Amino acid sequence: MGQAQQAAAAFENERAASNESRSTSKTLLERLASRQSEEIVIAFAGPVGCGLEDVLDATEQSLIGLGYQVVWLKLSACLESALSSGHLVVGSPAGSPSFVRSRRLQAAALRMREASGDLHVLAEFAVERVVVERSRAAISDSEVRPVPRRVAYLLDQLKRPEEVELLRTMYRNLFYLVGVTRPYAQRLQTLRERGMSDLEAATLIAMDRHEPETAGQRLDRTLHLSDVFVRNDIGALPTATIDRFMRLIHGDRALSPSRDEIGMYAAFAAGLKSGCLSRQVGAAITNEAGDVLSTGCNDAPAPGGGLHPRKGAPDWRCMHLGSRSCHNDIHKRHLQSEIGSVMRRVFHSEGCAVPQAAMDRAMDAIYEDTRVGGLIEFSRAVHAEMDAILAMARTATQGLVGATLYTTTFPCHSCARHIVAAGIERVLYIEPYDKSLAQELHRDAITFESMPERGSDLGTAEPTTADQRVRFEHFEGLAPRLFPVVFRSSGRKDVRSGAFIPLRDSAPGKVLPEYMDNYTEFETAASTHFQKAYRHACNGRAPQVVQPRGEAT
Numbered sequence: 145m146g147q148a149q150q151a152a153a154a155f156e157n158e159r160a161a162s163n164e165s166r167s168t169s170k171t172l173l174e175r176l177a178s179r180q181s182e183e184i185v186i187a188f189a190g191p192v193g194c195g196l197e198d199v200l201d202a203t204e205q206s207l208i209g210l211g212y213q214v215v216w217l218k219l220s221a222c223l224e225s226a227l228s229s230g231h232l233v234v235g236s237p238a239g240s241p242s243f244v245r246s247r248r249l250q251a252a253a254l255r256m257r258e259a260s261g262d263l264h265v266l267a268e269f270a271v272e273r274v275v276v277e278r279s280r281a282a283i284s285d286s287e288v289r290p291v292p293r294r295v296a297y298l299l300d301q302l303k304r305p306e307e308v309e310l311l312r313t314m315y316r317n318l319f320y321l322v323g324v325t326r327p328y329a330q331r332l333q334t335l336r337e338r339g340m341s342d343l344e345a346a347t348l349i350a351m352d353r354h355e356p357e358t359a360g361q362r363l364d365r366t367l368h369l370s371d372v373f374v375r376n377d378i379g380a381l382p383t384a385t386i387d388r389f390m391r392l393i394h395g396d397r398a399l400s401p402s403r404d405e406i407g408m409y410a411a412f413a414a415g416l417k418s419g420c421l422s423r424q425v426g427a428a429i430t431n432e433a434g435d436v437l438s439t440g441c442n443d444a445p446a447p448g449g450g451l452h453p454r455k456g457a458p459d460w461r462c463m464h465l466g467s468r469s470c471h472n473d474i475h476k477r478h479l480q481s482e483i484g485s486v487m488r489r490v491f492h493s494e495g496c497a498v499p500q501a502a503m504d505r506a507m508d509a510i511y512e513d514t515r516v517g518g519l520i521e522f523s524r525a526v527h528a529e530m531d532a533i534l535a536m537a538r539t540a541t542q543g544l545v546g547a548t549l550y551t552t553t554f555p556c557h558s559c560a561r562h563i564v565a566a567g568i569e570r571v572l573y574i575e576p577y578d579k580s581l582a583q584e585l586h587r588d589a590i591t592f593e594s595m596p597e598r599g600s601d602l603g604t605a606e607p608t609t610a611d612q613r614v615r616f617e618h619f620e621g622l623a624p625r626l627f628p629v630v631f632r633s634s635g636r637k638d639v640r641s642g643a644f645i646p647l648r649d650s651a652p653g654k655v656l657p658e659y660m661d662n663y664t665e666f667e668t669a670a671s672t673h674f675q676k677a678y679r680h681a682c683n684g685r686a687p688q689v690v691q692p693r694g695e696a697t
Contacts, residue, residue: 172673176666180657184212185274185315187299187308189366190324192246192352193331193345195376199324200298202386209387210394211651212296215277219299222269223252232256242335243344250351250361253303257359267307270299271314294651303352303361308369317658320393322386323370325618327593330378354578368575375620385620392622395655396647397636403434404572405621407550411528412624414439415552419452419461420525421470427528427551429536429544429568437547440531444524449538451531462524475522480511518579520556528552529559533566544568550619557581564589564614572619582616590614630655 186203190196204214226232227248234251236244257263274297281293302308302321311319326334328349335345355361372389374382392399401409407430415426418441425442443451444461453459462470484507491498511517526534529551536544545567553575555563560582563571583592591613622630637644659666678687 172670175669175673176659177657179659179661180653181318181660182294182651183278183318184296184654185299185311185319186296186322187270187311187319188301188322188324189303189308189363189370190301190376191326191331191363191367192348193334194324194326195334195378196301196324199322199374199376199382199386200300202381202383203298203322203390205383206387206390207296210390212294214296214298216298216300217270217273217277219266219270219301220249222266223249223256226256227252232259239344240339240341242338243340243348246348247351250348250355254355254357254360257304258357263304263306263359264310266304267302267310270311302366303363305362305365305369308366315658317654317656320372321370322389323367323373324376324382325367325373325593325620326376326378333378364576364578371623371626373574373618373620373623375618389622391647392630393626393654393656394647394652395635396652397633398644398646399631401627401631402621403430404550404619405624405627406430406434407436407548408552408572408574408619408621409624409627410436410439411550411552412627414441414532415528417441418443418525418528419459419463421462422472422523422525423553425528425551425553427532427549429532430548430550431542432546437542437544438532438535440526440528440533440535442525442528442531445526450535451526470523472520472523476511476516476519479519480507480516483507483510483516515579520558520579527556527559529555530562533562548572552624553577554580554616555582557585560586560590568614571614571616573616574619574623588613590616592616593618 184207186207188196188199188203190199200216204216207214223232227234232252232255234248234255237247238244239247253266256265262268277297278295281295299311302311308321311321331349332342332345335348336342340348352361353364372385374385376382388399407428410428410430411426413426414428415424418424418426420442423442427440429437429439431437441451446452446454446457448454452461458464462468467474484503487506488498488503529549532549533544546569547567548570549563549568549572551571551573554573554577555571556577557580560580564586582590591611593616635645661669675687679685
């Protein structure tokens with residue numbers, strides 16, 4: 145029996161003995177609460193050159209202050225080991241040592257996923273390391289604990305959304321993802337300082353964001369799944385943002401949401417109204433004081449103004465209309481078919497016989513690998529950003545000059561030009577949107593932190609105060625998914641004295657507890673507890689089965 149199995153068996157025996165020895169006077173809720181895990185698993189995701197080490201250091205210090213022992217686990221250690229042992233073989237590109245090392249690790253991760261057929265194989269490695277570290281600590285203790293110690297596992301770092309999905313499924317409320325951002329020009333500077341050329345740095349950033357292979361890195365699709373977003377600009381310290389997040393998830397009721405968190409939560413909530421078959425997007429517009437002026441979501445327009453469904457009117461969104469399919473997809477497929485017909489006609493006129501199977505593969509490739517599959521022209525939906533702007537127009541309230549727009553997804557190029565024309569000053573987003581051409585079409589009117597500044601192919605300049613372009617920035621702060629959890633005010637004051645209760649405990653519990661047992665084990669515990677409680681209340685008599693009403697006894 146290995147160390148992990150021995151530790152697991154010891155934990156189970158200790159738990160059984162502990163449960164048996166407890167007094168029957170202890171309430172079931174108290175018993176269940178004693179099974180709360182004191183562990184926490186925190187993973188990180190950030191683009192190459194974002195200075196992730198600073199955020200990891202800040203996280204470690206914050207967790208130590210909350211009474212945790214911190215264990216660092218690098219997912220790249222799996223790749224380093226596989227490469228050094230020869231179990232994985234990848235080529236070595238030409239270039240600077242720093243570039244070659246990073247590209248080899250990217251290639252090794254790609255090869256690992258492809259060869260295993262497992263897109264979250266590196267997350268599974270992280271889970272294995274957590275098990276090993278826990279069992280090692282349990283065996284070294286003088287006594288086995290029924291619940292693992294107060295330990296924080298820091299996972300450095302995730303690059304695929306499937307890795308996030310697996311870890312959330314595995315660890316549930318014990319798991320949090322920290323997303324780290326840094327403006328593009330500053331990331332280029334960081335990589336230059338590591339000895340990379342501008343071309344090497346740009347290549348590495350592009351591959352890190354979205355590797356073309358199916359099993360490649362997908363940082364752009366991973367980052368937006370974070371529970372908190374930390375903007376780690378050069379010269380700035382992430383300590384305050386990280387410490388605030390850690391205190392929030394441990395129940396510090398002295399903290400209130402920031403203006404940007406309120407704006408993004410309003411956008412997130414608005415997006416939940418959407419019945420679009422493709423995605424739910426929300427937007428909110430605030431004035432300079434931070435007051436929410438309007439909200440919007442993506443959905444089909446309704447006659448008379450606004451979006452479906454309107455009070456008392458039929459709901460004619462795509463889910464209820466005609467074939468109950470996405471009309472944008474229907475018309476894109478029609479366009480694909482028309483392109484195929486034209487190609488067959490031309491080939492026929494040239495005397496070329498192309499097998500139907502080859503033609504089908506070519507048409508699928510055209511749809512998947514060109515902008516045909518990304519067209520948005522045929523959608524019935526008004527986009528969330530436009531819905532929020534139009535809501536302002538319908539109510540004839542104050543103008544939009546100087547306003548801030550929050551959107552859960554990066555605006556498309558159509559919305560971007562209207563945002564500029566409306567006079568909006570700043571746009572904050574969470575999720576990227578690959579179909580948008582806003583960066584290519586409107587860099588004269590918009591400044592993007594995700595690409596080089598104008599004036600240079602790669603650029604190093606940051607926007608100045610004289611720059612009048614609309615600022616598109618990645619959101620920083622608590623993710624909307626946790627907003628109603630950490631900002632609830634219950635337990636903020638002492639019920640007798642009315643005094644505020646600060647976060648004084650050196651090892652406070654988490655606002656979202658997680659347990660060492662699954663719900664079926666809790667059901668068994670509840671049934672056993674009921675049997676004992678019944679006998680205690682009824683002079684040792686066992687409870688009788690009560691027949692459902694109407695059945696014969």
